[in-house]
Amino acid sequence: MPxxxxxxxxxxxxxxxxxxxxxxxxxxxxxWGEVERVAHELLPLAAAELRYCSPTPxxxxxxxxxxxxxxxxxxxxxxxxxxxxxxxxxxxxxxxPEAVDAWLADPRATPHGGEPLVDFITRVGGWxxxxxxxxxxRVVAVAEPSVIRAALVYALKAPLSTYWNIDVxxxxxxxxxxxxxxxxxxxxxxxxxxxxx
Numbered sequence: 100m101p102x103x104x105x106x107x108x109x110x111x112x113x114x115x116x117x118x119x120x121x122x123x124x125x126x127x128x129x130x131w132g133e134v135e136r137v138a139h140e141l142l143p144l145a146a147a148e149l150r151y152c153s154p155t156p157x158x159x160x161x162x163x164x165x166x167x168x169x170x171x172x173x174x175x176x177x178x179x180x181x182x183x184x185x186x187x188x189x190x191x192x193x194x195x196p197e198a199v200d201a202w203l204a205d206p207r208a209t210p211h212g213g214e215p216l217v218d219f220i221t222r223v224g225g226w227x228x229x230x231x232x233x234x235x236x237r238v239v240a241v242a243e244p245s246v247i248r249a250a251l252v253y254a255l256k257a258p259l260s261t262y263w264n265i266d267v268x269x270x271x272x273x274x275x276x277x278x279x280x281x282x283x284x285x286x287x288x289x290x291x292x293x294x295x296x
Contacts, residue, residue, distance in 0.1 A: 102230060103285070104238040105144055105274040106247045107165070108267045109158040110134045119187055120180035122243075125156045126164075130269070134164040137270050141165050144239040144272070149231070151175065152241040161270070162241040169241055174226030177243045181213030206259040217259055219245075224253030228279035247273055254282035 110130035112122055126134070145166045152162040152169035154176050162169035183191045191211075192199045198210035206216040214222075227250055230238055242250075244267035252262050254275045267273070274285040 101276045102232055102236050102238065102278060103274055103276045104227060104230060104240060104250075105147070105272055106250060107141060107144065107161070107239060107241045108244050108247055108269050108271045108273075109153065109155065109161045109241055110164075111269045112157045119185050120191070121177045121184040123156060123185075126160045130157065130161075131164070133270055134161055138165055141270070141272070147237040147239040148233075149236065149238045150240075151238065153177065153243050153246055155243055158241045158243060165241070167239060167241065169239075172226060172240070174222060174229075175240060175242050175246050177245055178216065178219040178249075179214035181209070181211035183211040183213070203263070206262070216262060220249040220253050220259065220262065223249040227253065227275070227282070232278055244269075250275070251284065255284060 110126050110133045111118075112124045112127050112130055142165065150162065150167040150169040151172045152158045152167070152175070154171045154173060158175075159169070159171065186194075188199070195210065201208045201210050202216075206220075209215045223246055230236075247267045248262050248265040251257070251265055251273065252259065254277075255261075272287075274287060275282045276285050277283050
């Protein structure tokens with residue numbers, strides 16, 4: 100049996116339109132409410148042999164709230180957004196519209212002075228490829244939606260522009276199976292979000 104890595108998207112720390120680059124705020128009240136509502140559905144993932152999370156406060160809190168007791172992984176940190184850290188996309192666009200356009204158009208661009216999208220995807224993919232390969236091992240990783248998008252682009256060997264076309268909702272789950280360099284996307288029934296979509 101191949102290795103199975105299930106990503107759980109962190110609960111929210113703000114409304115969707117107020118999401119910030121490299122958001123280090125804790126879960127808001129709505130986020131905690133969402134964790135409580137879906138905990139019974141996502142609790143079985145706590146049986147995974149390895150449980151990880153991104154270093155953000157909301158990823159750590161989501162993992163703890165779901166009963167995973169996850170180990171923080173620096174390889175799952177969000178993309179370094181340089182001087183745009185803490186801004187919303189709208190705020191960055193208002194300050195530097197040409198720079199944002201360049202960043203959205205070119206995955207190698209770093210107009211913000213941080214990490215290029217291509218390096219972010221490669222870093223997250225490197226984390227995925229270095230998971231212990233034991234037959235049938237299950238891994239759960241609570242991460243920011245951006246990290247999960249990066250993992251999926253890497254796993255599917257999709258064009259880098261695909262990153263912008265993947266919508267990862269809070270507390271949704273996505274699984275990949277396989278081994279380093281050979282991953283498959285896996286769909287397993289109804290997501291935790293379906294009852295609220």
